[in-house]
Structures are given as C-alpha cells and as structure tokens.
Amino acid sequence: MYVLRMRDAQYVRRGETIVAPATFDVAPGARVARVCATAGEAQALAMMAAALVKPTSGIVLIGEYDPRVQPVHCKRIAAFVPHDPLPFTEMSVEHFIGYRAALWDIDTERAHAHAQLLLDRLAGLHESFAYPIVASLLASPPLLVLDRPQPLFAKQILAAAGPCAIFSTHLDASAATEFSALREEVRV
Amino acid sequence: MTGRALAAIVTSRLHGERRTTAFACVTAAIVGFIQPHGVTAVADPLTADVATRSVWLAGPIFFCTAIGIALALAQGPGRHPYLDIGERSAPLFGRELARAKAIAPTLTATVAALFYWFAQFLSGFAAPPTFFILALASVLASTLVALNATLRSGGRRLLYVLLAFVTSAIAYVLAVYADSAASRAGDVLGVATELVFCAIVGFIALRQYGEALARSDVVSS
Numbered sequence: 186m187y188v189l190r191m192r193d194a195q196y197v198r199r200g201e202t203i204v205a206p207a208t209f210d211v212a213p214g215a216r217v218a219r220v221c222a223t224a225g226e227a228q229a230l231a232m233m234a235a236a237l238v239k240p241t242s243g244i245v246l247i248g249e250y251d252p253r254v255q256p257v258h259c260k261r262i263a264a265f266v267p268h269d270p271l272p273f274t275e276m277s278v279e280h281f282i283g284y285r286a287a288l289w290d291i292d293t294e295r296a297h298a299h300a301q302l303l304l305d306r307l308a309g310l311h312e313s314f315a316y317p318i319v320a321s322l323l324a325s326p327p328l329l330v331l332d333r334p335q336p337l338f339a340k341q342i343l344a345a346a347g348p349c350a351i352f353s354t355h356l357d358a359s360a361a362t363e364f365s366a367l368r369e370e371v372r373v
Numbered sequence: 374m375t376g377r378a379l380a381a382i383v384t385s386r387l388h389g390e391r392r393t394t395a396f397a398c399v400t401a402a403i404v405g406f407i408q409p410h411g412v413t414a415v416a417d418p419l420t421a422d423v424a425t426r427s428v429w430l431a432g433p434i435f436f437c438t439a440i441g442i443a444l445a446l447a448q449g450p451g452r453h454p455y456l457d458i459g460e461r462s463a464p465l466f467g468r469e470l471a472r473a474k475a476i477a478p479t480l481t482a483t484v485a486a487l488f489y490w491f492a493q494f495l496s497g498f499a500a501p502p503t504f505f506i507l508a509l510a511s512v513l514a515s516t517l518v519a520l521n522a523t524l525r526s527g528g529r530r531l532l533y534v535l536l537a538f539v540t541s542a543i544a545y546v547l548a549v550y551a552d553s554a555a556s557r558a559g560d561v562l563g564v565a566t567e568l569v570f571c572a573i574v575g576f577i578a579l580r581q582y583g584e585a586l587a588r589s590d591v592v593s594s
C-alpha cells in the first residue's frame with residue numbers, strides 16, 4: 186500500500202497546462218522529491234498531493250482514497266506545508282497551535298507538548314517557516330507534502346518529520362538532490 | 374464537523390477582523406444616530422404607513438447591507454494566509470467550511486445592525502422590533518450572496534457584489550410595499566414575504582458558496 190499514488194495526474198487551468206501528466210508512487214516512510222519547471226507547477230503538484238487541488242484528469246490516490254470523492258479522508262493522511270512564509274503578527278503561537286489542534290480534533294495539551302518537541306527539532310528556522318511545519322505535523326500524518334522547501338534547512342525538516350513519508354517539489358535539481366542525499370543519510 | 378472546529382474557525386475569523394468589526398459597529402451607530410426619521414404629514418393611513426416604512430427601513434437595510442458586504446469581502450483569501458491554509462488543509466468538507474466561514478461575517482453584520490437599532494433608540498426614534506428583523510433578514514441574505522464574490526475575480530466578482538445589493542433592494546421593496554399592501558389583511562403576510570425571500574436567497578447563496586469553496590482554485594503562482 187502506498188500513501189500517495191499518481192497516474193497521469195494533470196492540472197489544467199483555463200486551457201493552460203500547469204502540471205503535465207505525472208505518474209509516481211510514494212511508499213510509507215519514503216521520501217520522494219520532484220523537480221518542476223515552474224513555481225506554479227511545483228505548487229499545483231504539491232497541492233494535488235495534499236488533496237487541496239483536484240486533478241483535471243488522471244488519478245490521484247492518497248492512502249487509497251480519491252480526493253475527488255473523499256477529500257476529508259485524504260486530508261487526514263496528507264499534511265501540506267506551503268512555500269511562502271506565513272506572517273504571524275495577528276496570532277500568538279499558543280493560539281495558533283490551539284487553533285490547529287481544534288481543527289484536527291487533537292487534545293490541546295498534547296498538541297502543545299508535541300509542538301514544543303517539533304520546535305526544538307526545528308531550531309534555527311524562522312518562525313514563519315517553522316510554525317507551518319509544526320502545525321502540519323501536529324496530527325502525526327502519514328504523509329508530509331512540502332511545496333518548494335528551503336534546502337538550507339532540509340536536515341531540521343527531515344528530523345522533525347521523523348518516520349512519516351515526505352513528498353517535496355523543487356525548482357532546481359540541486360535542492361532536490363540535497364534533500365535526497367540527506368534522506369539517504371537519515372535512512373541509514 | 375466538531376463543535377470545537379466550528380468554534381475555532383469562527384473565533385479566529387472574528388479575532389482576525391476585530392478592527393473591521395469595531396469600525397463597522399461604530400459607523401453603524403453614528404449613521405443610526407444621525408439618520409433622518411421625519412415623515413411628511415399625510416392624512417391617508419396607508420400612505421403614511423408606506424412613508425414611515427420607506428424612511429425608517431431605508432437606512433438600516435441599505436447601510437447595514439453595505440457593511441455586511443464589506444465584511445463578507447474581508448473574508449476573501451489573502452488577508453489572513455495562516456487561517457486560509459489552516460482551513461483549506463483541515464479535514465472538512467467544503468459545505469462545512471462554508472457554514473463556518475459564513476458565521477463570522479453574518480454575526481458581525483448582526484452586531485452592526487444591533488448597534489444601528491440601538492442608536493436609533495437612543496436618538497428617540499426607536500423602530501419597532503419587526504423593522505429590525507426585516508432589516509436584519511435583508512442584511513444577512515446580502516452578506517451571504519457577497520461571500521460568493523470572495524471566490525471570484527474580475528467581472529464575476531463584481532456581479533456577485535451587484536447581486537448582493539439587488540437582494541437588499543428587493544428585500545426593501547418587499548418590506549415596504551408588500552407589507553403595506555398586505556396591511557389591509559394583516560401585516561404578517563407582508564413581513565413573511567420579505568423573510569421568506571431572504572431565507573430562500575440566503576440558503577441558495579450559502580449552498581453556492583460551499584460548492585464554490587470546494588471547487589475553488591487555490592493555486593496562486
């Protein structure tokens with residue numbers, strides 16, 4: 186069983202092909218990095234993998250669930266981390282963690298303890314990048330989807346992700362390779 | 374959807390828009406306080422009834438509708454990206470998310486309408502509770518229609534904003550004229566006509582918002 190499967194999954198917007206037909210699998214605990222030609226392709230592919238965007242054609246299965254039919258099940262399996270940093274000027278981290286815990290129906294105390302553990306592992310990352318990763322991992326999802334993550338912090342991100350599978354999109358091969366090399370290190 | 378998740382979405386949205394809410398309530402109170410309430414003296418009771426309704430309902434319906442539309446448009450993506458991405462990636466169906474997201478602007482619009490009514494009361498021209506209910510129904514229906522504009526762009530966005538204003542205009546005409554036309558037989562029929570119209574429009578708009586939210590394109594690049 187795979188946590189993510191794509192078969193000729195394509196995303197077209199107003200006649201323009203954003204994501205060309207993509208076919209790949211992500212096994213539990215595996216780390217798959219994919220190099221994309223444009224930022225739009227990277228974002229759309231990551232969002233398709235996290236059930237935030239439905240493919241125009243082809244098949245996407247997240248943990249054997251089809252996001253077009255069972256988006257809620259898919260979102261319990263795949264957690265998405267956006268590329269852009271999120272400004273946290275309006276909400277404290279305690280409030281933000283409580284907010285995310287409520288959305289995923291996680292015990293608040295447990296969520297805060299888990300968040301602290303993850304923040305320790307993500308030491309060095311700016312809070313605008315760290316908090317979205319922490320929030321995504323609060324529910325201990327089987328799959329973490331990263332949209333163009335910062336290669337500089339790959340080691341911390343992988344350490345925080347732990348045993349969950351990771352699918353990431355990148356704009357250049359060096360970033361993807363760096364992630365892959367580190368992944369092998371982590372696996373060893 | 375759990376009550377906890379619903380409360381989290383509503384309170385976070387209200388917290389994010391607290392300054393807008395305060396501004397809406399203050400302006401509603403000011404306009405409610407200074408709104409002219411005078412009606413030309415007429416002998417015919419039916420004409421006087423229409424004149425009173427048209428003057429006393431115009432302010433709360435049209436001004437509070439404008440507030441409701443502005444509050445609905447403030448719920449659009451981009452103003453609070455951490456809330457947008459949190460709600461988007463949460464394990465919720467589009468219709469559940471739509472209901473939760475619709476509560477915040479409708480609640481704020483209701484509070485603004487209450488401020489307007491209270492200001493009218495303070496100025497010595499308190500409208501009867503029925504007027505408040507008629508105005509509130511129009512405001513809520515228009516706010517729900519305007520929420521659909523947040524998921525569109527360009528001409529379609531403008532169209533939904535116009536539809537929201539048209540909704541309030543129709544509700545106003547029904548509240549003023551259907552009520553007075555029915556007053557020979559009883560006011561209940563006239564009030565019910567406006568309320569039923571607003572309920573139908575609001576229901577359709579909320580369903581449409583849920584559908585649009587589930588299908589909306591969130592790829593920004």
